[in-house]
Amino acid sequence: MAINRRTFLKAAGLTTLAGVAGHAAMELLAPGALEASGPSKVGEYPEALTAKRWAMLIDTEKFTTAQVYQKCVDACHILHNVPHIPGDQEIKWLWTDSFKHAFPDQQHALVPDRIKNQPFLVLCNHCDNPPCVRVCPTKATFKRDDGIVMMDMHRCIGCRYCMAGCPYGARSFNFWDPRPFIENIDPYYPTRMKGVVEKCTFCEDRLAKGQLPACVEASEGALIFGDLANEDSEVRRVLRERYSLRRKPSLGTNPHVFYLI
Amino acid sequence: MLEKALQGNKAYWGWIASLLVVIGIGFGFYVYQLQQGLGVTGLNRDVSWGLYIGQLTYMVGIAASAVMLVLPYYLHNHKAFGKLVIFGEFLAVSAVVVCLLFVVVDLGQPQRLMNVILYPTPNSVLFWDMVVLNGYLFLNIIIGWSVLHAVKKGVRPASWVKVLIYVSIPWAVSIHTVTAFLYAGLPGRYFWHDSLLAASFLSGAFAAGPALLLLILMIVQKVSDLKIPKEAIQTMTKIITYAWAINLFMVLLKIFSAYYSQYPAKMAAFDYMFGGYGGEQLMPWMWNFVFLGVVSLALLVIPATRNNPVTMTIALVMVFVAGWIDKGLTMVIAGFIPNPFKVHTEYWPTIPEVFISVGVYAVGLLILTVLYKVALAVQRESAS
Ligand code: SF4
Ligand code: SF4
Secondary structure, three states, X not given: OHHHHHHHHHHHOHHHHHHHHHHHHHHHHOOOOOOOOOOOOHHHOOOOOXXXXXXXXXXXXXXXXXHXXXXXXXXXXXXXXXXXXXXXXXXXXXXXXXXXXXXXXOOOOOOOHHHHHOOEEEOOOOOOOOHHHHHOOOOOEEEOOOOOEEEOOOOXXXXXXXXHHOOOOOOEEXXXXXXXXXXXXXXXXXXXXXXXXXXXXXXXXXXXXXXXOHHHHHOOOXXXXXXXXXXXXXXXXXXXXXXXXXXXXHHOOOOOEEEEO | OHHHHHOOOHHHHHHHHHHHHHHHHHHXXXXXXXXXXXXXXXXXOOOOOOHHHHHHHXXXXXXXXXXXXXXXXXXXXXXXXXOOHHHHHHHHHHHHHHHHHHHHHHOOOHHHOOHHHHOOOOOOHHHHHXXXXXXXXXXXXXXXXXXXXXXXXXXXXOHHHHHHHHHHHHXXXXXXXXXXXXXXXXXXXXXXXXXXHHHHHHHHHHHXXXXXXXXXXHHHHHHOOOOOOHHHHHHHHHHHHHHHHHHHHHHHHHHHHHHHHOOHHHHHXXXXXXXXXXXXXXXXXXXXXXXXXXXXXXXXXXXXXXHOHHHHHXXXXXXXXHHHHHHHHHHHHXXXXXXXXXXXXXXXXXXXXXXXXXXXXXXXXXXXXXXXXXXXXXXXXXXX
16 A cells, blocks of 8 residues: 555656656657557567467367366466456456357357357457557557557556457456465466456467467367468468358457357 | 635534545545455446446536536526526536546556556547546636636636637537547447437436536525526526436437347347346336436426426436436446346445445535635625
8 A cells, every 4th residue: 555655646746747748749759659569579589489460260179078178278377377266356368158158149049059068268359450459548458560469567557448348358357466366376477466457468478489379289289379461371271171250240350369160 | 715715604614524524434445445456346347337437427427517507608698697607617627526536546556547648549538538528627627717706806707718618618518428439439338339329428418417506506595695596597497408308318219229120239238227137236227217307307398397496406306316327327337238248247336436436526525615615705795
């Protein structure tokens, strides 16, 4: 509390105010020059995986048992220190829901049993036209050049406008300090503080180290990750061959998570 | 002029003291919320805005409604509003302060508030909402204060004040319009995604705002020497009647387009609100809204009841409460229910949330009291 009040006073103080004008002018003249959303820096690491447009395919035929799903979810949540908070104030990056809920506009009475009864993995769709980015008043949510929709946890003011904006329920808010709810804190990934929003990041931290997203690695081939802009990539090849669905395409957000049916 | 707020009788100081107590309690709960996080509210993953943002929305309307006095007085030279305009403007000042405080108490990281200014983001409606709200606040403080100064000195307001007054008229419309755009610009929130939303916000506000102002002025008339001209009351009640009728008409428009088209996502919010499908939290409130709305409209439309002080007062209270149910409570919550998975997660404010909200309102009332006290003293002096 003491720290909160001190930081608050500092933020409201004249020193900061003096800097505001300069910042604002800079923003207007050279938008984006100051913000964290500049060109992605993944290329600076030689081993990094890079793409022009990342996309994920979820092969629903290969997800035959609930265990495989659970493996993916656990891999993600353990690696990213996602807390276990019971109730409706929970945090979720990757989770499962029914076809009926994941595709509310596509269900009809005669959906095949396999589809109707199997769980579907859901996560942030890293939309190409993401409303969460459009509405964020601080650019704490931003889209990288490679299509990954990212969050700057240090800039987020916790207004939760992005949660109202996301039509996929992909964002979670830290109603509480998450740390007491994490069983084993992974020291290699930062934990969050209370009062900020968070969501799936397509494991940009792993891509930078040359690794595939944690869920893809744990999925035993049921998740395919790759560059949609590259004609020879595996994601492109599979999308040419198989029928796929995206969640709520009519909203114009252009999701980049594809469900192979 | 502010020193005029420091002279008052026992009742005045008793009122101030009780407001301070309520503010103190609210602040205590706010400190608790700061320490624990917004987990102490009833908000959740699916309903991520609630009571606080509802109050912001409703109070923006109250602030915007000052234009219903400013416009007839300055554009149409409606003399009866002469002495009252200042009270409308000061109500706007306190209402905007309340709005801004509700934004602050709703933030998860309030100490980072300045990020909105440090990283100006023109694509976010929230950025523009901050711009227009603060602009409107300053406009009304400057206008109200300089007009009052002119009254004190017995001169006409300077011409630059006149310019600001004309600017304030479209500006008032803009604050509620931009606030409506916060909601209307979101994909997949079918209940909000409505091109009429700003218009219906304004019509509701132009009824509820003047209703509140008239109620407050009637109280002020009781405890001071203010006289509300009869003609002013008549004009205001007529404005309220028309605005309220238009507002209720817009509710019917929404219901028609949802149910006649049989568009499931559009119907879902109304099913939930009026029929309780998926939960019953909002249902009694919505039916109360219907009851209050219809009865108050009848009382306002019939000249005999509109001109009778008792039935008129009842109608004004009803309009104010119905407007609050509509904008302050159900509009925000119902926009989130059902959630993007068509699942109904309920929300209801918790005790800390309620006390913090009451505390914020008490701050508004405190500012209002002080400003009205000054305005009354100045007007009394200049009259004698
Ligand atoms: S799924 Fe939601 S959070 Fe993810 S990019 Fe799209 S709108 Fe944003
Ligand atoms: S909660 Fe954070 S990320 Fe979301 S819109 Fe507000 S500032 Fe941006």
